[in-house]
Amino acid sequence: MALSQQDRTELEAAAFRRLLQHLDDNKDVQNIDLMNLAGFCRNCLAKWYAAAAQEKGLEVDYDQAREIVYGMPYAEWKEKFQKP
Helix, strand or coil: CCCCHHHHHHHHHHHHHHHHCCCCCCCCCCHHHHHHHHCCCCCHHHHHHHHHHCCCCCCCCCCHHHHHCCCCCHHHHHHHHHCC
């Protein structure tokens, strides 16, 4: 079965939302752990999100993208969940 572009986009968006939920549910997993194991982290996702927005001519800066990925302002997440 071939997927339409719309179906593919919707499935990719759903998978991305699930990834963000999984990361949110596992705040104990630190960005450095993600980088070491997977080669990307929450900050990478935010950079990719901001770049995708820019490609579409949308104004989403890095800080806004990080708030979307982290589910809160980055400074707040870092204070609450980042280990020393």
